Amino acid sequence: MTDLTEFKQQTTEWLEANCPASMRKIQIRSEGVFGGKQFTFPSDDAKLWFDLMVDKGWTAPQWAKEYGGAGLSNDEAKILNKEMDRLGCRKPLIGHGLWMLGPALLEYGTEAQKLEHLPKIARGEIRWCQGYSEPGSGSDLASLRCKAEDLGDHYLLNGQKSWTSDGDKADWIFCLVRTNDEGIKQEGITFVLFDMDTPGITVRPVPLITGESHFCDTFLDNVKVPKDQVVGEIGKGWSVAKALLVHERTMMADIEKNMPKPKYSVDDYAKNYLASDDNGRLDDGLIRDRLAEHMMRDSAIKLTQKRAFEEGMAGDFDMRVATIFKYIGTEEKTQKDTLITDMMGMAGAGWDNENFSVDEQTKTHEWMSNKALTIAGGSSEVQLNVISKRALGLPEI
Amino acid sequence: MPLALNEEQRMLRDTARDFLQDNAPVGLMRQLRDDDNVKGYSEDLWQQMIDMGWPAVAIPEQYGGLGFGFVGVGAILQEAGKTLANSPFFNTVALGAAAIIHGGNEQQQADLLPKIAHGEMRLALAHEESNHHKSSRIECQCIINENQLTINGCKQFVAEGGNADLLIVSLRSQPTSKSAAGITLALVDPKTPGITVKKITMIDSRNYVHIDFSNVTISTDNILGKAHHGLALLDKTLDHGRICLAAEMLGGAQAMLDKTVEYLKDREQFGRKIGAFQALQHRAAKMFAELEIAKSAVIHALSAIDHDEDLAMVASTAKTLANDTYRLITDEAVQMHGGIGLTDEMDVGFYLKRCRVSIQSLGDSGFHKNRFATIQHF
Ligand SMILES: Cc1cc2nc3c(=O)[nH]c(=O)nc-3n(C[C@H](O)[C@H](O)[C@H](O)COP(=O)(O)OP(=O)(O)OC[C@H]3O[C@@H](n4cnc5c(N)ncnc54)[C@H](O)[C@@H]3O)c2cc1C
Numbered sequence: 001m002t003d004l005t006e007f008k009q010q011t012t013e014w015l016e017a018n019c020p021a022s023m024r025k026i027q028i029r030s031e032g033v034f035g036g037k038q039f040t041f042p043s044d045d046a047k048l049w050f051d052l053m054v055d056k057g058w059t060a061p062q063w064a065k066e067y068g069g070a071g072l073s074n075d076e077a078k079i080l081n082k083e084m085d086r087l088g089c090r091k092p093l094i095g096h097g098l099w100m101l102g103p104a105l106l107e108y109g110t111e112a113q114k115l116e117h118l119p120k121i122a123r124g125e126i127r128w129c130q131g132y133s134e135p136g137s138g139s140d141l142a143s144l145r146c147k148a149e150d151l152g153d154h155y156l157l158n159g160q161k162s163w164t165s166d167g168d169k170a171d172w173i174f175c176l177v178r179t180n181d182e183g184i185k186q187e188g189i190t191f192v193l194f195d196m197d198t199p200g201i202t203v204r205p206v207p208l209i210t211g212e213s214h215f216c217d218t219f220l221d222n223v224k225v226p227k228d229q230v231v232g233e234i235g236k237g238w239s240v241a242k243a244l245l246v247h248e249r250t251m252m253a254d255i256e257k258n259m260p261k262p263k264y265s266v267d268d269y270a271k272n273y274l275a276s277d278d279n280g281r282l283d284d285g286l287i288r289d290r291l292a293e294h295m296m297r298d299s300a301i302k303l304t305q306k307r308a309f310e311e312g313m314a315g316d317f318d319m320r321v322a323t324i325f326k327y328i329g330t331e332e333k334t335q336k337d338t339l340i341t342d343m344m345g346m347a348g349a350g351w352d353n354e355n356f357s358v359d360e361q362t363k364t365h366e367w368m369s370n371k372a373l374t375i376a377g378g379s380s381e382v383q384l385n386v387i388s389k390r391a392l393g394l395p396e397i
Numbered sequence: 398m399p400l401a402l403n404e405e406q407r408m409l410r411d412t413a414r415d416f417l418q419d420n421a422p423v424g425l426m427r428q429l430r431d432d433d434n435v436k437g438y439s440e441d442l443w444q445q446m447i448d449m450g451w452p453a454v455a456i457p458e459q460y461g462g463l464g465f466g467f468v469g470v471g472a473i474l475q476e477a478g479k480t481l482a483n484s485p486f487f488n489t490v491a492l493g494a495a496a497i498i499h500g501g502n503e504q505q506q507a508d509l510l511p512k513i514a515h516g517e518m519r520l521a522l523a524h525e526e527s528n529h530h531k532s533s534r535i536e537c538q539c540i541i542n543e544n545q546l547t548i549n550g551c552k553q554f555v556a557e558g559g560n561a562d563l564l565i566v567s568l569r570s571q572p573t574s575k576s577a578a579g580i581t582l583a584l585v586d587p588k589t590p591g592i593t594v595k596k597i598t599m600i601d602s603r604n605y606v607h608i609d610f611s612n613v614t615i616s617t618d619n620i621l622g623k624a625h626h627g628l629a630l631l632d633k634t635l636d637h638g639r640i641c642l643a644a645e646m647l648g649g650a651q652a653m654l655d656k657t658v659e660y661l662k663d664r665e666q667f668g669r670k671i672g673a674f675q676a677l678q679h680r681a682a683k684m685f686a687e688l689e690i691a692k693s694a695v696i697h698a699l700s701a702i703d704h705d706e707d708l709a710m711v712a713s714t715a716k717t718l719a720n721d722t723y724r725l726i727t728d729e730a731v732q733m734h735g736g737i738g739l740t741d742e743m744d745v746g747f748y749l750k751r752c753r754v755s756i757q758s759l760g761d762s763g764f765h766k767n768r769f770a771t772i773q774h775f
Pocket residue numbers: 129130131132133134137138139140162163164165166215372375376377378379380381382385
């Protein structure tokens with residue numbers, strides 16, 4: 001038996017023995033485990049499952065053990081993922097710390113920073129939020145103005161951050177600030193980390209179309225940040241920010257892989273909500289066509305990610321292809337949400353929880369909230385700019 | 398199933414690319430068109446392809462082939478698509494050899510496969526009977542009587558039919574209400590008495606014919622696969638063709654995208670390169686993205702052939718994505734070239750025309766989405 005087969009067998013056995021049955025069912029967003037000081041587990045099983053996984057280091061399976069991970073190899077992590085998928089196990093922990101800050105710290109953080117922050121992320125002790133956007137700086141992120149004044153051993157921050165997802169629930173923030181006004185705008189940006197309890201921070205939730213207010217306006221008024229909380233070099237925060245954006249985009253490009261597995265597949269909705277003839281053929285020919293097209297495109301997009309990986313291994317990968325994933329993955333995902341809610345008809349437009357099932361509410365909700373996928377983390381238009389320039393070499397606008 | 402080419406396959410691709418760019422540029426196709434060449438291909442070029450062993454690529458080694466599989470065939474066709482290089486390669490290998498490999502008896506395989514591998518035999522599939530591709534609605538009739546088979550009816554739009562040394566003909570051998578049963582495939586020499594071949598000219602300047610069968614009588618030895626149960630073999634053959642044609646189409650799409658991007662960097666209006674206009678940049682970027690995902694569907698389907706996987710879903714996915722992508726890119730290529738895109742002097746029009754014929758060949762996207770939905774039970 002090879003090491004990998006053995007690993008697979010042990011993993012399967014462990015998951016089967018330890019993953020509570022209720023943790024293998026469809027999960028709605030409000031049941032997601034984001035961790036952090038304010039977090040309360042939606043159920044005892046969720047807590048149990050989380051604790052067991054933390055002990056194994058499987059919340060961040062590929063991080064080294066001293067950083068709270070399990071030090072798994074690529075292949076082992078793949079097996080773990082696959083087995084969790086197959087058994088329908090929920091993700092024990094999700095969020096910005098795991099997906100974005102962690103990978104960026106591994107690349108740019110000092111050893112002290114890694115030892116300080118990574119274990120707390122992996123153990124779900126600290127929940128992170130992202131302070132990039134400002135009222136005047138969205139797609140043109142590098143124009144950001146939040147000011148950091150150098151006061152010797154610390155910076156003094158003043159300014160406003162917007163769209164801070166879960167800013168009211170997070171414990172710490174990774175934030176882009178301006179340490180230098182001169183020269184080109186990308187230079188003079190610094191990447192800092194600080195505690196959301198630091199005096200001078202005001203967070204105001206903004207209600208969204210979903211009825212939730214998961215993102216916030218964040219006001220910084222004379223906030224003191226010690227200099228050892230700078231990640232990377234002073235004035236070189238743009239590189240860290242960009243590296244982190246790559247992780248963010250990769251995560252968003254295949255959001256379904258990173259989220260709990262849905263109970264129904266897209267064609268189940270056709271069967272559950274639409275009339276068919278005696279041969280099982282949908283009466284609505286247009287929906288039938290859209291559904292087939294979506295399923296084909298969805299498979300082609302997933303195959304492209306696989307192909308990119310395999311071609312990379314074979315040394316035959318055209319790097320330009322990497323520019324398409326965020327754009328094409330998120331566009332197809334929003335098409336899918338529209339298609340599903342179309343198939344549900346009025347049941348895909350319900351709000352209350354008396355007349356609409358949890359699944360219906362979730363789908364309707366997802367259709368709205370996933371509109372963000374093509375906007376946040378670099379909008380589709382910005383991605384198309386990137387493809388035009390980097391993949392096709394077209395001139396500056 | 399692997400989605401990346403292995404070293405041998407990459408070498409084949411690179412050799413094919415270099416050879417075709419040098420020896421079969423679009424100018425060759427233009428010349429054939431200008432000369433009203435009846436064959437629609439250059440004998441010289443075909444002979445060189447034979448010398449390089451291309452027809453042998455997918456033929457099993459025991460029959461004198463190279464045993465390289467269809468990923469190799471797809472790699473060659475993709476390169477041929479880039480320069481619109483036509484030859485008997487596609488119809489002989491992707492349809493003809495595929496049918497014989499999967500349906501031929503020992504005698505037929507031993508007799509035909511080495512000839513195909515050596516380039517001594519060109520094949521064509523005589524299947525369509527109307528303006529739209531269909532797999533099972535066949536009316537061309539055959540009556541099997543002891544050891545004889547008599548054919549009556551007509552076949553339309555037979556690609557390379559005027560060049561073929563041997564035809565594979567799909568026939569209705571049992572009149573039945575259920576179209577799935579009662580289909581027989583037969584190998585027919587186009588010189589058999591009772592066969593009339595009529596050349597038709599299509600916009601892609603390749604060889605197409607209508608074929609009329611009037612009391613054509615041949616021996617039952619020529620039945621390919623099982624009499625009356627030929628539909629599965631026919632479908633499998635068509636799927637090979639759909640997948641390989643999709644590979645050729647992506648080559649054409651790639652060439653058109655490259656040419657268009659080049660033009661965007663060259664042409665100036667309003668005092669700057671038109672490639673600086675975001676309205677064009679975004680459309681070009683979408684073309685790039687669409688082409689990349691279509692490539693994955695096609696290489697996946699080619700790989701599925703070589704791993705003996707079920708082909709229906711992957712073939713329909715590959716052909717649909719190739720159809721839609723090639724159309725998007727050729728339409729946009731004409732548009733982004735402006736007026737000059739409509740002139741015969743530019744090559745763009747050749748791709749536009751080839752694209753239209755390819756889409757209609759072996760199933761347009763409506764056909765394949767319908768088929769996909771039916772297989773998926775919705
Ligand atoms: C749900 C959600 C959560 C978010 N969470 C966070 C978070 O936690 N932290 C954080 O920092 N930010 C967050 N964001 C902000 C997000 O990063 C920005 O919304 C995004 O960068 C776009 O900026 P904007 O909203 O200001 O839009 P704008 O930049 O004003 O864009 C408006 C429109 O103009 C287009 N546009 C802009 N520039 C160009 C161009 N050069 N070419 C063509 N078109 C262009 C855009 O594509 C868009 O269609 C979140 C956003 C959403 C929707």
